[in-house]
Amino acid sequence: MRRIEAISPAKINIGLHILGRWPEGYHILETLLVAYPDLYDNLEVSVLPGQNRLELRLTGIEIPDTEENYLETTYRLLQARISTPLPALEVRLHKRIPVSAGLGGGSSNSGTFLRILAQLIDPPPPLPLLHEVAAQVGSDVPFFLYDSPMLARGTGTDMEPYPFSLEAYEIVLLTPPIPCSTKHIYRGLRPLHWSRTPIEPILKEGISAWPTHLHNDLEQVSFQIYPSLLTLKKSLYEAGAAYASMNGSGSSLYGLFPKN
Numbered sequence: 001m002r003r004i005e006a007i008s009p010a011k012i013n014i015g016l017h018i019l020g021r022w023p024e025g026y027h028i029l030e031t032l033l034v035a036y037p038d039l040y041d042n043l044e045v046s047v048l049p050g051q052n053r054l055e056l057r058l059t060g061i062e063i064p065d066t067e068e069n070y071l072e073t074t075y076r077l078l079q080a081r082i083s084t085p086l087p088a089l090e091v092r093l094h095k096r097i098p099v100s101a102g103l104g105g106g107s108s109n110s111g112t113f114l115r116i117l118a119q120l121i122d123p124p125p126p127l128p129l130l131h132e133v134a135a136q137v138g139s140d141v142p143f144f145l146y147d148s149p150m151l152a153r154g155t156g157t158d159m160e161p162y163p164f165s166l167e168a169y170e171i172v173l174l175t176p177p178i179p180c181s182t183k184h185i186y187r188g189l190r191p192l193h194w195s196r197t198p199i200e201p202i203l204k205e206g207i208s209a210w211p212t213h214l215h216n217d218l219e220q221v222s223f224q225i226y227p228s229l230l231t232l233k234k235s236l237y238e239a240g241a242a243y244a245s246m247n248g249s250g251s252s253l254y255g256l257f258p259k260n
Helices: 070-081 105-120 127-137 141-145 182-187 200-205 207-213 219-225 227-238
Strands: 003-021 027-051 054-060 087-095 150-154 158-161 169-174 243-246 253-258
Touching (some): 003 105, 003 200, 003 243, 027 105, 027 169, 070 087, 070 127, 087 105, 105 127, 105 141, 219 227, 227 243, 227 253
Parallel strands (some): 054 087
Antiparallel strands (some): 003 027, 027 087, 150 158, 169 253
């Protein structure tokens, strides 16, 4: 029996600026996505006899019944896009990444699963097709198909590799037990909350400019609903962070602390 094991890492957002909105209602954004491999889920995929069948085993942090099962969705969408049957699979997922915390756990599981599926299909699907399937699952999912920081634009699915490193910084991650709904946070977002400016020029200015000019535009909504998140962000700066931000739509926050 063939078996593939993989680590499915969390992500952090370096800035998240809203530039506008498409006519159909989707927000136009820019954010730099960076993998955070210190926090990860474990994914183990075993090939079973037969085709087009998925058996899922979940352990670790419980996924609420209200949460969409990204792995089943990923398998079904890829199955609909390729001409060859998919192998029957048993997927064991051990969850460590908190759910509804802005850390991209479900997206990471989906992107990592797609990478594994590509290894099990002959011929393997081309990366552009995998990217299209990933974007159907969720806006952060395509990021996890790649091995580098990516500048995400548009609805978050347009990806461009971006030279970036946090090796000089210690990342301190705070994840309070406050589940934040991405849809709910975006629903509360108003044009007055939008930065309306690209983030790339700010990133190039260096981290000293980030506290003033680099924002997560979703913070204003999340902090209104959960004031304790603002208190936690302030505590990161008080502890000496060079930059601190809410991550994605929350509730996790991170601080970047110089190592030297």
